[in-house]
Amino acid sequence: MTTSNFPKIHLGFIPLVDSAPLVIAAQKGFFARNGLDVELHKEVSWANIRDRTIHHHFHAAQMLGPMPIAASLGLGHLKVDLITPMALGMGGNAVTVSNDLLASMRSVQKDLVLGDPVSVGRALAKCMARRKQQAREQLTFAVVYPFSAHNYELRYWLAASGIRPDYDVRFTAVPPSQMVAALKEGHIDGFCVGEPWSTLADQENVGQAVLSKSAIWPGCLEKVLGMRTDWAEAHPDIVDALIVSLDAACAWCEAPENHNELAGILSQEEFVGTSAEAIGRSLSGNVIKETSAAKTAFMSFHANAANIPWTAQSLWLYSQMVRWGHVAHSPQGVEVVKQVYRPDIYARALAASAPNLAHQMTPEKTDFFSGRFYDGHAFDPAEIEQYLSSLEVSAYSV
């Protein structure tokens, strides 16, 4: 145990399975080992996470990937520069549909393969076409927060399936804790959200997960560590200690032999507060009941370089913000976004344990940053406009 003069650090998190790195770093002593005295704060909304970070209640927080980008661009709130010096994992989201909708999908497509974005997308598009013929109401899908990878993934997949988000399908937001009830009561027909909510919908027999985030884009980061840029610049030693602690915690969370213990810890009321059994199932990756042959890892905390905040990832998220009309494209905007994800700080913090990391971290040198999506489109961060024009369904071109 090192001693240090670091002030007490306050970190915010949302009760989801992928809050695990923060919870474990605190519970298993990874923060303490690096001289940090950390207090975790469980929050009820992403808006609170953003506001409390911006207004100095929290030094840093678990955030949705696009949140620091949105804040730095001044979307939806104050324009405050935030950075992401590390990602907290990859994957972990799933698209769940109601039992009714799944039955209709099976009726229009006998050979439906759950987990296969092409097959599931085709079935959903057929269902929607049929509903339109019958003059029935549009389907409604829910997300948790607009500036989220789960929102952009869902939109990406719907669009690639020939379904126009906001036109052919209605989008709404529902808090995670109300998601299963909303599906049960028929307020929504499906949702895309992090775990354990898809697993819980299945356990309560109100819906089934049909597709994982990782099937749409295996390399897509999920939650990140977000903090104010000015705070990070003033306290590089604390930032480094946070990264070293969380990186070790991510490695711990990745190891299957720790999953039982992890599920037990997360199930406590002060953390996620749902059954250890459901969390264990999320961790095992068995969220989708029948999976296609080409099964990708459902969620990684550390494997596949899941903690490196690639600049290219932030630019893809930005491209989707532009695509769906959440921000107007501008060269200045791109420059702002390039300052948000900071792989250089991640490499700096881990320089002692992984001196070659900085050299290994060029996207060309690794297979793990794969900009290729299931539909064959590839994202080249240097050609955002060209990329956006190549996508058929887009609010960008309207």
Place this chain on the structure above:
Amino acid sequence: MKGPASVNASPIVVVIDENDVRAAILEDGLREAGLVNVHRLSDTTNLMRQLVRLDPDVIIIDLENPSRDVLEQMFLVSRSVSRPVAMFVDQSDSERTNAAMDAGVSAYVVDGLKKERIKTIVDMAISRFNTFSKLRIELEEARSELADRKIIERAKGIMMQSRGMSEDEAYTLLRRTAMTQKKRLADIAQSVITASELLGGATS
């Protein structure tokens, strides 16, 4: 959907708060301030639909409500409302934002509402939320004070019975012990009761 509220019409204010007492306190304050169109929502099921129907100019929501994220989706990026929304904060008003966050409240304001009007509403929300937490703290203090008094009475009774002390002597001894041990009087009294129960003594 209608256009921005005209200057003379009273803006439509929606209060989203699962705490009925606090919501009622705020509602009263807003009405006193001349805002006659105030709606309170305690059930957040299908919130988006409820809000589209009410078409509010201002929404006040408590920070402990997870539905804040629904409002962000609805106003910031959704096409389900035709009017743009700004949160009441602007870059220069971080003091008011901080005051609101400390009070535990947030506001979403549709563009087009006069700035002075917004301030009245937001300041009212902040002050009524603060009043409510003050009331709650006072109530808790009053409750624990009452509980303390009962414990001390019981301890005095035990001491009077088992040691033949007068009420004043029992009280003086309790207080002196609390002072020398640097503990609360009620804690010493509680230990007298506990000891007496353990020893099977009087429990009067």
